[in-house]
Amino acid sequence: MSKTNPGNYFEDFHVGQVINHATPRTVTAGDVSLYTALYGTRFAVQSSDAFAQGIGYDRAPVDDLLVFHIVFGKTVPDISLNAVANLGYAGCRFLVPVFPGDSLTAMSEVIGLKENSNGKTGVVYVRSTGTNQHGELVLDYVRWVMVRKKDPATPTGHNSVPTLPAALHADALGDAAPILDRDAYDVCLSGSPYLWGDYEVGEQIDHVDGMTVEEAEHQMATRLYQNTAKVHFNQFTEGQGRFGRRLIYGGHVISLARALSFNGLANAFHVAAINGGRHVAPLFAGETVFAWSKILDKAELPARDDVGALRVRLFASKDFPCQTFPGEAEAGYDPSVILDMDMWLLLPR
Template identity: 80%
Template sequence: MSKTNPGNYFEDFSIGQEIRHATPRTITAGDVSLYTALYGSRFAVQSSDAFAQGIGYEQAPVDDLLVFHIVFGKSVPDISLNAVANLGYAGCRFLLPVFPGDSLTAISDVIGLKENSNGQTGVVYVRTHGVNQRDETVLDYVRWVMVRKKDPAAPTGHDEIPVLPAALEADGLGDAVPVLDKEGYDTDLSGSLFKWADYEIGERIDHVDGMTVEEAEHQMATRLFQNTAKVHFNHFTEGKGRFGRRLIYGGHVISLARALSFNGLGNAFHVAAINGGRHVAPLFAGDTVFAWSEILDKAELPARKDVGALRLRLIATKDHPCDSFPYKSDDGFDSSVVLDLDLWVLLPR
């Protein structure tokens, strides 16, 4: 029996399979600082203990997407080590705040399998749960990933795609946020005067700034999340693949777009849910990422007068400033679009 892990191929998965992922991870202040160095996120609640405590947190919570990436990274050796590409997300809920010192583990359930017509690959659908040291679920989400087959000549017959929600309901979106002391919310320090009531459905916001992806930074980020997918690291193999180079981890694009969104959504301090999303096109080192958002919906939260929810479409592009709001044409997505993400964020009222 081999003592090394070659990763699972499409044939190794079965509907209903539960996978407990290795390597619990204690999040430290060092992780938080490195995440800030990599993406430049400027949301005050995650940046300052004093600011967070002033509005009702025990200390500054860990950035929601850092939590997502660490839980995601736990699943990679079992789910996507042999992936061609991570395809999309749905039904992602951030259920509890995470603070430095918390330890996270992850469990995934296989909920769908669909063999592709080319016989070379199949799509695996999993629901992954991130759990803290008190056995509390802090995050759960569905993702689907295209995985290579071990034997392309042997059909599996798998053809089951799960039914997934188009969007999560607004009820419960504030569960991970304490009741805010609105008097303590200083808009000078948060960097924006605009609160929930100042945004309108249909409004589009060009986030203006751009960030160029560096080879060293994206590799450092992916290692920070303990994501071992070959497509991100191994130029020996990926140099012989269809792109001839390593792919940027899709989560790297998400975090860049979220960090860029501060310019225009500076008080959107909490990502409450990701309704869905897809990586429209690959991104490579040397590409410059821009972003824009559209307000799809607004929601008051039951029994909460302190915060409201905005549903956003967050679009990231490569080498294309977003003053023209590039998205779709009659032929499909604009060629510059790399990410289409549908998410709920919370802002003070």
């Protein structure tokens, strides 16, 4: 009997299955520094203990997306080790701030299964949660992933697609941000004078800067999250696959786009929720990522006058600057688009 883990194939899942994922992870200041080195993120709240403490945090919280990637990484050996591609996200909420020294564990429940018509793969829908050492939920999200079948010749009959929300209502956003001391919020130190009230629904923002992805750094990032998906690491197998090379982890693209969005959304200090997201096309090493955002909605939050929420649609493109705002049209996505992400962001009022 083999003692190694070949990963789950599509046939190994069933709706209602609950999986407790291995390897709890204590988040350290070293993780935070490496995350900054990989993406160049500049949001002041996550960069400075002094700034964060001045506005009401105990200290600088861990970047929301670093929390997401660590929890996501826990799920990979059980959910997507044999994935072809991660397809999308929905209903993601960041519920409690995470600080260096906190330990995270992850659990997933299979909520849907749909075999693809080619018989070779199927889509697995899971709701995954991340919990800290106090038993508090820090993160809750749904994702769906295309997974290889073990036996393409034998149909499974799975055809269960869960109903997912198109977007979370602003009232459903968690309380991961403390009540801010607005008088202490220094816009010179944060990098921009533009607060929640300065943005308009329908406004489009070209984030201007671009970042080229190198082979070593995207593999280092994926290892940081203990994400073991074969498509990101094994050139021996991927060289014989559809693209002939390793795919860059989709979460790497999300973090790149979020970091680039600082130029135009510097005071969007907290990702409160991800309403939905789609990896439109693959990214490979040597390609350059650009980003732009569209403001979809604005919302006041219940019983809070210190912050407001912006619903932002964040696009990333490859090898194509975003002055023309490449996105989705009636004929489909612009060929340059690699990411389409719908988020609620918090800004001071």
